[in-house]
Amino acid sequence: MSTSLYLDLEWLPKTPAEISSRFKALRAQGAQSGAELRHLAGFGLTELQLTRLASALDKAIEAGTDLSPLAPLKVAVVSNTTTEFLNPVVAATGLRHGFALSVVPVPFGQVMQELLDPASSVYDANPDVILLALDHRGWPLTAAHGDAKEAEAALTGSLAQLDTIIASVEQNSRAVLMVQTVVRPADTDFGSLDLAVPGTWRRQVGAFNQALADRLAGTPHLLLDVAGIAETIGLANWHDPGMWHLARVSCANRVLPLYADHIGRVLAAWKGKARRCLILDLDNTVWSGVIGDDGLDGIRLAEGDAVGEAHRDVQDRALQLRARGVVLAVSSKNDDTVARAAFRDHPDMLLREDHIAVFQANWRDKATNITAISDEISLGLDAMAFLDDNPAERGLVRDALPTVAVPELPDDPALYVRTLIASGVFEATTFSDEDRRRADDYQSNAKRVALQASVTNIDDYLRSLDMVFTMRRFDATGRARIAQLISKSNQFNLTTRRYSEADITRMEADPTIFGMQVRLKDRFADNGMISVVICRSVGAEWDIDTWLMSCRVLGRGVERAVLQVLKDVAGRAGIKAITASYIPTARNQMVATHYEGLGFEQSDTLPDGTTRWRIAVADIPEQLVHGEVTVEVETPGRRQSEQEDRSDSDEVSVSSVI
Amino acid sequence: MNETQVYTKLYDVFDEFFGLEQSEVVPELTADQVDGWDSLNHIRLMLKIQSEFGVKFSSGQISSLQNVGELANILVAKT
Missing domain, CATH: 3.40.50.1000 (HAD superfamily/HAD-like)
Known part of the structure; x- marks a missing residue:
């Protein structure tokens, strides 16, 4: 099990390859709308990509671009550590959660000055939210190891400092405070004994976080459990000692997108935008x-x-x-x-x-x-x-x-x-x-x-899928899957006739049978073989013995692509008409009107409820197919002539008959 | 990687970061000659190069790099 689910925000769609050109265009032309920015923030962007998106957002806000329906929100991040890397990532992530978020720049390390002085730059900026992002070095939590009294006093002192901050914020601003829990250092003091010795980071941080959560409960202020995020991905991934020494950054830049997404979630939930x-x-x-x-x-x-x-x-x-x-x-x-x-x-x-x-x-x-x-x-x-x-x-x-x-x-x-x-x-x-x-x-x-x-607009959507249908006659490669589909499909199955792999093998060699396997690829996936059709020659007509499809690709127009190919292949084979049956079962009502929908005329109803259908090949209309249809079938009975006449053979592309 | 391969890859990163042309990314290039190459972006740039090249710099290397040529030399040695 890997942490990439979290670090790369894998619940979001993968960032498209052309994202850097989108960002370049944004830099050149500026953002046109809030929806556009929000759409870009919807991908699992990296720290750098989010930083780029934030500068586009900044420019849009500066230019006074109408960003509705994004809700404007001003956030001040107050920290004992460098927040310059975090701030733009928070701003861009806010887009994902429905905010046009601007981050108030706060001088580094000036926590108490900024929060206690009514005339400070934080209060002057009149933020909606103040994020108190202190790490373990930001609270007076240290105590001599083993000294229970001192440990207790450090804890009490830290909470008193919290109370002072809350009181001052409530007095000097209309802002809501978001206070983050403390991530304990990755490096232990003793080892397993940390949990038993008063004054260790493990004990101090654990007690502080619990008290913090209790303090905030029932107040309008918000809790951001950064310690919980760090636990999920691992303390060793959270902390980057090199970055601390280089730039006084409290966490690895790699975790910033996740960190910021949690800030965005809490803000969204606070504004009533969580899912219900x-x-x-x-x-x-x-x-x-x-x-x-x-x-x-x-x-x-x-x-x-x-x-x-x-x-x-x-x-x-x-x-x-x-x-x-x-x-x-x-x-x-x-x-x-x-x-x-x-x-x-x-x-x-x-x-x-x-x-x-x-x-x-x-x-x-x-x-x-x-x-x-x-x-x-x-x-x-x-x-x-x-x-x-x-x-x-x-x-x-x-x-x-x-x-x-x-x-x-x-x-x-x-x-x-x-x-x-x-x-x-x-x-x-x-x-x-x-x-x-x-x-x-x-x-x-x-x-x-x-x-x-x-x-x-289903047609638009289907066009955007870049579907590729591949039609082939039955062959050894497809045999097992053909037999599997025939034995398993119950819903989109017109006749529910079952054939074994041995039956399929015989059909491959039978000149009176035209068996077709259909594969479908789209921009999301290769769906593999999804449809099977078996036609039997009866004089100058074909009777559709079997027509089935996997319900997974329902509503994609597969049946229209299939009919188009049947029309073309049957026409080339000199077939005049196609007949078919619908044999009702407990499971296949969904295809009761299949042939009617495709333009067949009903010719008969049998005592068992089976309906019989018929259409002249010449009367089959050209089908609207969204995608490319590749036909790799030989026309029955015309094998010889096809090899001679290239124009009438294998790869007929019916592409985009739109 | 040899020097040419390293520079080819570096061009892309410098283009993405600072919109520099290939001809501008020369061994003598230093941060103060490039618009936007401040200390924050220097760290971002180093993180990006680490992940692009699959290498790890020490904080000492990151903070003491003198110019692009020195960076390229480290990358040639490490890849």
């Missing part, structure tokens, strides 16, 4: 597997199964957050009854329907669903956090609803909870009985709410 609703995806987030395909018995979330337990932890944490007052909701691409069945009938589920305020399981895009959830519970989009394992869903929501917090998630579900918590989206500055009751106040009845018009 957690929207959960279901498949592969709350449990392992796809319930629509794997079934109630197929999803994994049991104790004793490492993967299952990781997802169960997500549920457990969601319940803990609920107990803290965070409202829970669900947004899942699923059939409503199928998804609810898990909440009702799965013995290992911790989450139940009555924990969920709004339950949106449908096939519409998630941005539209999240907007509906926000309307229903009357909390703004900026109060929502959305947890989803699927990077494309996260990208869509981030794109369409930039104020929703969408933490990036690592591949390993064991780290989902850690990442969500590390993101700090549920930071709080107070905790009351009212919070404890809040989740219940939102009548958690798993309500299903009607959707309004789509909030997303």
Whole structure:
């Protein structure tokens, strides 16, 4: 387990490679809007990048640029150490939390003078917040080792100094104080014995931090637990003795982005901008597997199964957050009854329907669903956090609803909870009985709410995905995955016919069968093989024996790309019409109107409910496909001629038929 | 790394930091000739170079560097 999750703010999207040119442009032209600056701050920027962003922000504030909806905020950082590295990082990080933050420069090391003198530069600047950023050298905490009386006196003296500062700030300013806890030095006095001997840093700092937290409780002032951050990433990572000697800096520059993000979180929570609703995806987030395909018995979330337990932890944490007052909701691409069945009938589920305020399981895009959830519970989009394992869903929501917090998630579900918590989206500055009751106040009845018009320009989003579809005939390389998809897919599966790997091998050599495997790459991921189609020749017609797709890529227009290729390949093979069946099962209602939507005419309904469909190849309209389609199929029965005629062969690019 | 490789990499860093042209990054260049190369940016610059080159300077090296040539020599020796 690595500390990079924290130090590199890995819950934020990765910084794009072109960021330095964005910064150069900013330096040349200045920032145009608050939204632009906030967008840039949304990436996991380094100290240097944040420093650059801060100078753009400074210039924008100086130039009087309208930065709304960012809230202006003035912060003075008072410290016994050098804060010149920290200040710009705090200012830029403030953007991420919704502030146009300016940092008041305070002379180095003048803590008491600045805070006790009513005419000091700090008070003169009239800040909204004064951050008291003292390290262990900034409080009179030292005492002779083993001298319990002196240790106690040092502690009392430090707290008296704190009281003096609080009183003076309250008297001389309207500012709220944010006081940070003390990070103890990485280097011990004795070793294990430190915890037992009065006067050691370990004991003094521990006692001081606890007393500090107690002192601030119930006051309007804010606690910043820097000691907790340092513990999480390690004292050895926090302290950099070289930097102390070089520049009197109290922590390594590498930790500044994290340090500043915690300051931003506390400020945001203080201003009521913390998240109050957690929207959960279901498949592969709350449990392992796809319930629509794997079934109630197929999803994994049991104790004793490492993967299952990781997802169960997500549920457990969601319940803990609920107990803290965070409202829970669900947004899942699923059939409503199928998804609810898990909440009702799965013995290992911790989450139940009555924990969920709004339950949106449908096939519409998630941005539209999240907007509906926000309307229903009357909390703004900026109060929502959305947890989803699927990077494309996260990208869509981030794109369409930039104020929703969408933490990036690592591949390993064991780290989902850690990442969500590390993101700090549920930071709080107070905790009351009212919070404890809040989740219940939102009548958690798993309500299903009607959707309004789509909030997303899906076409724009799909275009931005840089999708590449690759269509190939069945081959040895794809065989195992083809058989797996055929045996597992239940939802987007028109006929639910099962074939073994041996069956697939036979189909590869059968000239009357056209089997096609579809792969999809996009800017987020290589999704691998996501769709399979099998056509059987019947005279001059093709009958679609099998058409299935992974629900993970639903709503991307895969079926349109597939139909376009079927039209082209069938046309070249001299096929006049395509027929197809929809065989209803308990799980595949979502594709009941699949053929109708693609322009097929219904030709028959069989006694078992199967519907039969037909379309003339010439009547298949040109399909709107967002992305590039690469076709690597040989037209059945025309192998020979294709090799001779290059213009009619292998790599037909149907790129961007928009 | 040889001297040429070190300078090639240094050009990028100096461009990013101070917007310097390649021709301006010469061994004789010192901090007081460059706009913005103050003591804070010197430390930022050294931290950046450490991570770009995967090396670690001592605080003594950071505080006593005389010019770009000396920096390049240390980098050639360390990489």
